[in-house]
Amino acid sequence: MEFGLPEDNYNISLKKFESMLKTNTVLFFDSDEFENIIHHYLEIGKIALAKKAIKLGLDQHPTSINLKLFQTEIFVLENKFEEANKTLEALHILEPTNEEVYIQKANVLSKQDEHEKAVNTLLIALDLAPDDDEGIGDLYALIGMEYLFLDQFENAKIYFKKCLDIDLEDYSALYNVIYCYDFLDENEDAITFINAYLDKNPYCEVAWHQLGRQYVTVKELDKALAAFEFAIISDDSFVGAYLEKGKVLEKKKQYLEAIENYKITLALDEPTSFALLRIGYCYDKLEKYDLAVQSYYKTVHEDPLLDKGWIAITKFYNKQKNYQKALFYINKAINIDSENAIYWKLYAQINWRLNFLEEAERGYKKTLDLGNYELQTWLSRADILIALGEFEAAILNLIQAAEFHPETAEIEFRLAGLNFTLHEHSKGHYHLKNAVLLNHEFGYIMEELFPKVMQKPTVKQIILQAKK
Template identity: 75%
Template structure:
């Protein structure tokens, strides 16, 4: 459906309509006025007001196809697909060549997950709009989106490309084309496409920006830097280009220049937590601790729910061996993202350094529960359980670890020490022998974790016998 551009008449119609709602006086509007009012409310997300306008519009113009099409749009928004279908079938009898009917029908099919049928329906609408280039562009875009739902990225890209053929400044289509290339990991193809596009549109900051991102992906940092510079030349207030340029300069270890670019974004627009965090990391790389932590604090002040900000402060204090502060801030990060393995591992390590063994064990257990099965995580949890005197829990932990890391000397010697402590000499002998066969150099684990065992005559004899038999 086409609509008049917003003008004084439209503003008057809106004012008149809203005044009518307040006074309950029924005023007359022609159908075009209702269409523009409804379109305005839908564009601004005021669905309730749009529904009132549709209801009143149909009361005054009960045969208006366009107003009924707006009704189907509301049905689709509210997932009332059966109602939408019935109304569209009725409208089709009246106006079988109305392309908007096919578009709304495609919306219904798409909502039902019938994306290929939606594409077929949109293709009919495309045939009907052959003389309407702007309408064709919208339809190619809708078809492209349906192909994205089907993960048919080549077909999607082909349709978005047709949008660009109609309007080379359709940046939404441009972004979608690059999205398709990105999903298919076709960076070089994307670079060729963007270079060809820029031949015809050399001052397009969006294309330069996307080209820089592609070069960044393939680690061609010099070309990425040049592309972002061209984006800035095309639009010197393009915040995204300065941010990306800062990232490239960081990769090149030009931290001062990276900071300069990040700070430009703070001057051009509202401060972003991303820019503040990157500035903090740059100062950290330059060993300017006071400035680094200052910007990390600014980051969490700007966005208190950004876990990466809290983790940056945690790592800063951890590096400075200020473990009490590090613990305070790692708890902040975990409260925001309680399923992050890295955070729980850091939580466990900090608690371990503070000798808060119960909390450290809890951290390592949570790390394992979240799927981090690194050998060191199993071993660290075991060693803490041993220190806590939880020998049986330590054994169970190691048996689980052995499923992932069979024939591992570090596991076998720990099991040997644990079984001796639990007075299960046969099992201890079995695992001690395994440890000696796998790597005798790890025998120091017994001395380190179970120092009292070394002085036991029974252990000395067991060790002597095993060494003779191997």
């Protein structure tokens, strides 16, 4: 449907309609005026007003095909698919070659997840549409989107490229083409495509930005940097290009230049927690710790719910061996995201350094519960349980660890020591012999964790023989 009233007439119609609603009088509008009024309300999301305009429009123009098409659009928005289909069938009988009827049919099918049927219906609409139809690009975009829903990225790519053939500055289509390349891991092809696009549209900051991202993916950082610089030349207020340029400079360890680019984004736009956090990381790398922590504090001031900001402060104080402060801030991060295993592991490590063994054990248990099955996590929890005298719990923990890390000397030495401690001598000998066969160099575990067990002559003998 085309909406082509001159702007002055359009505004007059809108004011006249809204005035009519306020005064509760009924005025006459031609069908074109109603179409533009309805289109306006749908565009700005005022559905109730759009519905009123459709009702009044159909009262005055009961045979208008376009107003009935708008009615089906409302039916679809309200998930009234049966009513939408009935109206469309009636319209199809009246105008069997109206492509808009097929577009709305496809809309209904799409909303019901019948994407294959939606594509076929849109292809019929495409056949019916005149070659010079201004809305042909929109049709290509709709077909492309349906192919995306079907995960048919090659087909989607074809139709989004057709959109660009019609309108080189259709950036939505450009993003979608590149999305398809990304999903298919065709980064080199994406680079070729974007370069060809830039030959036709050389000052397109969006394309330069996307080209830079592709070069980052294929690890061509110098080319990525050049692309982001061209994006900035094309639009020197393009915040995204400065951010990406900053990230590349970080990768190249050019931290001062990275900070400069991040600071430009703060001047151009509202400060973002992302930019402040990156500035903090850069200062950290430059060992300018006071500036780093200031930036981290600004990050959490800007976005108190950004767990990465609290984690950055935690790691900062952890590195400074200020474990009390580190513990305070890791608790902040956990309060925001309590299902993050990395946070719980850091929580456990900090508590252990503070000698809060029960809390440290709880942290490692939570880490394991959340699916972090690294060997060191199991071993750390076992060592804390040993320190707490929870020997049976330590054994159970290590038996579980062995399921994920079979034939591991560090586990076997600990199981040996624990079983000897509990006077389970046959089990102790079994695990000790396993341990020395796997790697006798971890024998120091017995000395550190089980010094009394190391006094046993049989234990000493097994370890000494293994070293020969």
